[in-house]
Amino acid sequence: xxxxEIKSETLKGLVNIVxxxxxxxxxxxxxxxxTLKAVDPAHVAMIELNIGAKAFESYSASSTEIGLDLDKVxxxxxxxxxxxxxxxxxxxxxxxxxxKIGNIxxxxxxxxxxxxxxxxxxxxxxxxxxxxxxxQLQKGxxxxxxxxxxxxxxxxxxxxxxxCEGDTDDASLKLAGTDIESLExxxxxxxxxxxxxxxxxxxxxPSGTKIRVELDSxxxxxxxxxxxxxxxxxxxxxxPRIESD
Amino acid sequence: xxxxEIKSETLKGLVNIVxxxxxxxxxxxxxxxxTLKAVDPAHVAMIELNIGAKAFESYSASSTEIGLDLDKVxxxxxxxxxxxxxxxxxxxxxxxxxxKIGNIxxxxxxxxxxxxxxxxxxxxxxxxxxxxxxxQLQKGxxxxxxxxxxxxxxxxxxxxxxxCEGDTDDASLKLAGTDIESLExxxxxxxxxxxxxxxxxxxxxPSGTKIRVELDSxxxxxxxxxxxxxxxxxxxxxxPRIESD
Amino acid sequence: xxxxEIKSETLKGLVNIVxxxxxxxxxxxxxxxxTLKAVDPAHVAMIELNIGAKAFESYSASSTEIGLDLDKVxxxxxxxxxxxxxxxxxxxxxxxxxxKIGNIxxxxxxxxxxxxxxxxxxxxxxxxxxxxxxxQLQKGxxxxxxxxxxxxxxxxxxxxxxxCEGDTDDASLKLAGTDIESLExxxxxxxxxxxxxxxxxxxxxPSGTKIRVELDSxxxxxxxxxxxxxxxxxxxxxxPRIESD
Numbered sequence: 001x002x003x004x005e006i007k008s009e010t011l012k013g014l015v016n017i018v019x020x021x022x023x024x025x026x027x028x029x030x031x032x033x034x035t036l037k038a039v040d041p042a043h044v045a046m047i048e049l050n051i052g053a054k055a056f057e058s059y060s061a062s063s064t065e066i067g068l069d070l071d072k073v074x075x076x077x078x079x080x081x082x083x084x085x086x087x088x089x090x091x092x093x094x095x096x097x098x099x100k101i102g103n104i105x106x107x108x109x110x111x112x113x114x115x116x117x118x119x120x121x122x123x124x125x126x127x128x129x130x131x132x133x134x135x136q137l138q139k140g141x142x143x144x145x146x147x148x149x150x151x152x153x154x155x156x157x158x159x160x161x162x163x164c165e166g167d168t169d170d171a172s173l174k175l176a177g178t179d180i181e182s183l184e185x186x187x188x189x190x191x192x193x194x195x196x197x198x199x200x201x202x203x204x205x206p207s208g209t210k211i212r213v214e215l216d217s218x219x220x221x222x223x224x225x226x227x228x229x230x231x232x233x234x235x236x237x238x239x240p241r242i243e244s245d
Numbered sequence: 246x247x248x249x250e251i252k253s254e255t256l257k258g259l260v261n262i263v264x265x266x267x268x269x270x271x272x273x274x275x276x277x278x279x280t281l282k283a284v285d286p287a288h289v290a291m292i293e294l295n296i297g298a299k300a301f302e303s304y305s306a307s308s309t310e311i312g313l314d315l316d317k318v319x320x321x322x323x324x325x326x327x328x329x330x331x332x333x334x335x336x337x338x339x340x341x342x343x344x345k346i347g348n349i350x351x352x353x354x355x356x357x358x359x360x361x362x363x364x365x366x367x368x369x370x371x372x373x374x375x376x377x378x379x380x381q382l383q384k385g386x387x388x389x390x391x392x393x394x395x396x397x398x399x400x401x402x403x404x405x406x407x408x409c410e411g412d413t414d415d416a417s418l419k420l421a422g423t424d425i426e427s428l429e430x431x432x433x434x435x436x437x438x439x440x441x442x443x444x445x446x447x448x449x450x451p452s453g454t455k456i457r458v459e460l461d462s463x464x465x466x467x468x469x470x471x472x473x474x475x476x477x478x479x480x481x482x483x484x485p486r487i488e489s490d
Numbered sequence: 491x492x493x494x495e496i497k498s499e500t501l502k503g504l505v506n507i508v509x510x511x512x513x514x515x516x517x518x519x520x521x522x523x524x525t526l527k528a529v530d531p532a533h534v535a536m537i538e539l540n541i542g543a544k545a546f547e548s549y550s551a552s553s554t555e556i557g558l559d560l561d562k563v564x565x566x567x568x569x570x571x572x573x574x575x576x577x578x579x580x581x582x583x584x585x586x587x588x589x590k591i592g593n594i595x596x597x598x599x600x601x602x603x604x605x606x607x608x609x610x611x612x613x614x615x616x617x618x619x620x621x622x623x624x625x626q627l628q629k630g631x632x633x634x635x636x637x638x639x640x641x642x643x644x645x646x647x648x649x650x651x652x653x654c655e656g657d658t659d660d661a662s663l664k665l666a667g668t669d670i671e672s673l674e675x676x677x678x679x680x681x682x683x684x685x686x687x688x689x690x691x692x693x694x695x696p697s698g699t700k701i702r703v704e705l706d707s708x709x710x711x712x713x714x715x716x717x718x719x720x721x722x723x724x725x726x727x728x729x730p731r732i733e734s735d
Contacts (some may be wrong), residue, residue, distance in 0.1 A: 072391075075390075075391045079384070103420060103424060104384065104385070104388045104417070105416070105419070106416045107415045107416075108414045109413040109414070143569050143594045146565045168599040169596070169597065170595075170596070170597045170598075171595070171597075172594070172595050172596075173593055173595075179593060323632065324632055348626075348663055348665060349629065349630070349633045349661065350660075351633055351659070351661045352660045352661075353660075
């Protein structure tokens with residue numbers, strides 16, 4: 001059983017993040033909230049999303065699993081205005097999921113979840129971490145976009161840097177001082193990442209969100225941030241590109 | 246002879262409605278106003294438009310016919326700002342129609358009307374009718390759009406409903422109470438219509454317009470609404486899709 | 491040596507004008523400012539741009555030449571907000587040009603200028619000249635766009651006219667009285683020009699800019715206007731289309 005109400009902006013924010021990675025998802029539901037763990041088809045990135053019951057306007061659920069097609073959920077979100085409340089309900093007898101927005105009712109088949117495996121979230125200890133507004137990363141991505149398919153993240157005891165090298169062009173964004181919230185870096189580390197994955201995620205995070213970036217040399221980067229006023233938490237891993245030369 | 250001035254917004258509103266159905270049109274002109282009757286090439290929908298002389302800022306005409314290509318009239322409308330007055334004149338000697346907007350003059354060949362027949366407006370008595378803001382229908386269409394090519398309109402003594410059924414998805418909008426201006430329905434009626442025709446018309450109607458929907462089971466729907474502050478009147482018929490199963 | 495700072499809006503305005511004609515450009519640099527002379531690949535139009543040192547927030551240069559790819563400069567401009575200052579510097583040792591906007595650094599290879607010739611600016615005495623807001627020309631272009639590939643400019647002792655003739659459609663914009671700032675025309679002159687060149691230039695000029703149009707019959711049109719608060723000056727020549735019939 002699952003029945004809940006959520007602000008349209010909150011649901012939109014959550015769907016935008018997850019759908020950068022995957023379309024069909026499985027939510028593990030408990031009376032305390034919802035959890036989602038997913039990897040993209042190419043196994044380059046992984047997302048773990050925990051949504052507490054307090055992220056909802058109302059929430060009532062027993063333990064269950066719900067499979068949804070996020071592309072369809074997006075069409076529902078387009079029907080909602082900024083202040084709207086979206087009511088959601090699982091219709092177990094018909095295998096359907098029902099959204100209600102004002103006088104609109106929109107129902108869709110649940111997605112079969114039996115074939116969806118639960119990815120294991122890696123336990124990584126990364127030596128460097130930095131906290132910044134996501135806006136800074138978004139700015140660095142814009143600078144990198146026309147130059148290369150990869151972006152380098154570097155953490156140094158004195159600064160955090162995004163950079164990009166092409167054959168004839170370079171771009172970099174150096175964060176230090178007031179541009180960065182906190183920086184704990186024992187010694188310089190650096191890894192290279194696919195720009196498209198990094199960009200799709202970072203652009204989907206609402207402006208003004210604080211993000212913690214955990215980094216090491218030639219390791220996945222771990223990014224942690226909150227949504228829904230802190231009642232939802234996202235952990236995102238992105239595999240590095242190991243240069244073999 | 247035809248010579249008139251009209252507010253750009255008013256002309257834009259009229260052209261938007263008619264051009265959902267047909268591009269080349271014939272206006273029957275009299276000293277009292279203009280009339281247009283047209284069916285689309287597939288004979289699925291019909292429009293009857295009556296524009297009284299009072300819809301114009303100035304109006305002077307003898308009885309005549311004028312054929313226009315609405316695609317070209319739209320390019321003229323793009324030259325006008327919101328407060329602009331558009332002067333229109335028929336140049337009978339050259340077979341041209343002339344628009345003037347400020348210091349711009351734009352003239353175009355009249356379209357040959359001799360081959361355009363006058364469709365007969367059907368005289369239908371439909372058992373149910375409902376009046377609502379077109380905004381409600383626009384909302385229902387947005388909900389239906391990704392689901393099916395058809396939309397069902399249902400009038401019940403207690404409510405008016407738009408709904409759409411796909412293989413895996415449903416959507417519906419139920420209007421009752423304050424969402425509806427008036428509702429006269431002896432007993433439930435329902436018909437199915439092509440979503441594209443219904444959508445193109447309803448989306449072209451300015452937000453805030455009241456529309457009367459006349460409905461019966463497996464009959465065309467008749468929609469009546471005013472434009473130009475009520476000085477122009479539109480009657481639109483759309484044929485049902487009869488399900489043969 | 492070249493090192494300067496400029497407001498992002500100013501640089502954007504200059505690049506927008508030049509890039510209507512050509513992508514790879516050569517700037518001749520002196521301690522007093524920068525000059526650019528360029529023709530388009532088809533030799534239909536020529537631009538001469540003089541940017542005085544006062545157009546910059548700071549300016550320090552010795553005599554040199556710098557070759558830039560304006561398409562790349564445009565990607566840099568997208569990284570700057572309206573109030574941003576863009577720092578520019580030539581790195582002679584690496585053959586690079588470096589832009590800095592806040593904490594972003596963006597560098598690119600200089601373009602080889604040795605093969606770029608210096609076009610000779612024609613010395614023309616054209617009998618008619620008219621000064622107007624570029625907004626009027628922009629309006630005339632919008633009216634002409636769907637009608638023909640050419641636009642006619644006519645200067646008469648009493649008015650200045652843009653017009654366009656198609657097979658079935660005409661458009662014209664007649665400027666007289668308060669629509670025109672000054673008009674010195676001994677006798678009527680008229681020439682026909684390619685609409686795309688004329689349109690690309692005129693649309694790139696900021697609204698509110700005064701432009702002087704110098705015209706004669708079957709001669710190039712010369713257009714002169716200022717940018718960067720008058721600290722930059724543009725002279726643009728466009729060859730006429732000579733009708734041979």
